[in-house]
Amino acid sequence: MRILRSDRRTGWLSVIALSLACLASPGAAADPVLTVAIGGETRTFSRDALLARPDVSDVDIPADIAYGRPMRFRAVPLATLLAPFRAPADSVIETVALDGFAAHLPVDLVSNTDPNKAIGWLAIEPADAPWPAVPGKQSSAGPFYIVWTGAQARSVRSEQWPYQLAKLESQLSPLARWPQLGVDPALPATHEARAGATLFITQCLPCHMVDGAGASDVGPDLNAPMNPTAYMTRAGLHALIRDPKSVRSWPTQIMPGFAEDQMSDRDIDAVISYLAHIAGRKGK
């Protein structure tokens, strides 16, 4: 889905540091670390310490999102990993990836242990059994990747399977943190832009901001300076969200596109209505 972020934000220093690290130990990076900062408490978990936990097990994922095929991972349940932390009310868990991708997972989703729902796992890439590269990418989904099992695993949307993870952090829910993401309260309760806003926050906000609201700039801001509904037809925009390469294609293209089982035509229409709605409010 994504490539490693370039030097844009991290700067040349880290590129040099990375190159030196690679020179020092070809092929084997130092023990990678996951930072967890929830409710004012910060802890770091190294790969090797995570793999040594008693609750680590083999987890089979029949339809893995990053790899697009069945996968087996060494993984710890998110619920037990996060059990010592207390997430504040109205918070979500922001998952920050090495490339700047930033999803927001509901606390009740990551802490669920009921197999009739979806159960989250932190998959850990072992040093001695590296994962393959993500299709179309240079690197694997490691060092850390969130995957889902349980009866409702398939209801967890594609962008809620964040990979190349560096950090889990509690944050105010997106709508509380960035009220400008919300729709006009006067919109009818059934207006599809309302459903579109929710979908946008789950599926698009991990890479795109609107009017500067959001935690990631992997992709362009979708309302500033101009909203795509102002320069693309509805049909063209629909095609782009379904499969960007069907509209334009170039080698370094990043945006993943969304298959039917991740976003129905109705879902895509709702997101476009949301974009049109926030375009309409520009300049107010």
Ligand code: HEC
């Ligand atoms: C994994 C990151 C990622 C996700 C998720 C994502 N995008 Fe994108 N998007 C990008 C990037 C990066 C670009 C710039 C082109 C490229 O490299 O693919 C882009 C480009 C676009 C463009 C084209 C803008 C232009 O002027 O060419 C639109 C429209 C768009 N995205 C809408 C969406 C919508 C709507 C969603 C959610 C349904 C979404 N994107 C989800 C990363 C993402």
